[in-house]
Amino acid sequence: MSLLDRLRAQIAQDGPISVAEYFTRCLHDPRDGYYANRPALGEGGDFLTAPGVSQMFGELIGLWLLETWTRMGSPSPVRLVEVGPGDGTLISDILRAARLLPEFLAAADLWLVEVSPPLRRAQAARLVDAPLTPRWADRLEAVPAGAPLLLVANEVLDCLPAHQFVRTQTGWAERMVGLDEKGDLAFGLKALAPSSKRSLSSEAAPPSRGEGLEPGTVVESSPAQAALGSEIGHRVARDGGTALLIDYGRDTAGAGDTLQALKAHTKVPPLAEPGQADLTVWADFPAVLAAGAEAGAMTGPILTQGAFLQALGIEARAQALAAARPDQAEKLARQLDRLTGPAQMGELFKVVCLSAPSLSPPLFGES
Numbered sequence: 001m002s003l004l005d006r007l008r009a010q011i012a013q014d015g016p017i018s019v020a021e022y023f024t025r026c027l028h029d030p031r032d033g034y035y036a037n038r039p040a041l042g043e044g045g046d047f048l049t050a051p052g053v054s055q056m057f058g059e060l061i062g063l064w065l066l067e068t069w070t071r072m073g074s075p076s077p078v079r080l081v082e083v084g085p086g087d088g089t090l091i092s093d094i095l096r097a098a099r100l101l102p103e104f105l106a107a108a109d110l111w112l113v114e115v116s117p118p119l120r121r122a123q124a125a126r127l128v129d130a131p132l133t134p135r136w137a138d139r140l141e142a143v144p145a146g147a148p149l150l151l152v153a154n155e156v157l158d159c160l161p162a163h164q165f166v167r168t169q170t171g172w173a174e175r176m177v178g179l180d181e182k183g184d185l186a187f188g189l190k191a192l193a194p195s196s197k198r199s200l201s202s203e204a205a206p207p208s209r210g211e212g213l214e215p216g217t218v219v220e221s222s223p224a225q226a227a228l229g230s231e232i233g234h235r236v237a238r239d240g241g242t243a244l245l246i247d248y249g250r251d252t253a254g255a256g257d258t259l260q261a262l263k264a265h266t267k268v269p270p271l272a273e274p275g276q277a278d279l280t281v282w283a284d285f286p287a288v289l290a291a292g293a294e295a296g297a298m299t300g301p302i303l304t305q306g307a308f309l310q311a312l313g314i315e316a317r318a319q320a321l322a323a324a325r326p327d328q329a330e331k332l333a334r335q336l337d338r339l340t341g342p343a344q345m346g347e348l349f350k351v352v353c354l355s356a357p358s359l360s361p362p363l364f365g366e367s
Ligand SMILES: C[S@@+](CC[C@H](N)C(=O)[O-])C[C@H]1O[C@@H](n2cnc3c(N)ncnc32)[C@H](O)[C@@H]1O
Pocket: 027, 035, 041, 049, 050, 051, 052, 083, 084, 085, 086, 087, 090, 113, 114, 115, 116, 119, 153, 154, 155, 156, 159, 160
């Protein structure tokens, strides 16, 4: 029985499910979920991420990590952690840059937090000749404590489920996935009691004030994104270190339906092919930073990816690569534009940092 048929049967029997539950089933159903079964990154897959655009992305993040580790006092050991490493391109580019500082490689203990069995295999293959041997964990909590953290997560927040709330004439309703009269999956609404409001950051709820909003306005709430911000915040506050989170998303609290399904680089309706397409929502950076700060982390500004990479010298890096390989100059210019151009990834993608309060990471800790 396909995931679609199993979802139909479950909803017919037990009633509609939240968008967040639908999202989780589509990505992580053990048999048919997208990440359990057929994740496909890259030009020939379903979506392309920044590390797949150019090696410059991971190399510059690697240099940022080396500088941060030096500012931390060069601790040994240090846990170098990537959450959601995809096909391993980012960590492989980071480790290439890290060869510049052998003392760092000697101190670093590499952990990859990955839930997807096929992606773990891809990461192992990519890192065969890497200067560090990785270990894998299912979740960040399983990475041993007791050493400072240097954590990177690119396009991971957008894989974490969000609830959707819709403003109606009479108050708030939660958007649900149910069945239409033909038995196909369809969005519907479940009215919420007027008193519904969030009491814990681990609970999803609509904003407490919605009176001025137009009926039909959608607001998203992701306790899972906030929980990752909180867990990282606790960890860096207790053990030291820093985390760099990069994703597309909002830098101020706001409304909007950002649920999106991508298959072969094309948007498809989110309910059309459960488990066959990648599903995402925007990262809610203000909520992630608030959860991290509440847990004790220092949080800096929300930078755009364009500003972050330019401050790290991506233009000079592109020029140096083009001088070494003039035949690649046009391709490098296209890659630079894709990563930093305002109409491409430069503005929509943001970079945030959660750090131990004593640390001043480059670009995030300086006033
Ligand atoms: C869009 S891919 C990004 C891959 C890589 N970071 C990159 O930039 O190319 C999302 C990654 O997050 C992982 N992931 C998805 N859901 C997750 C979850 N609930 N917890 C941890 N990782 C998750 C996926 O398996 C995958 O490695």
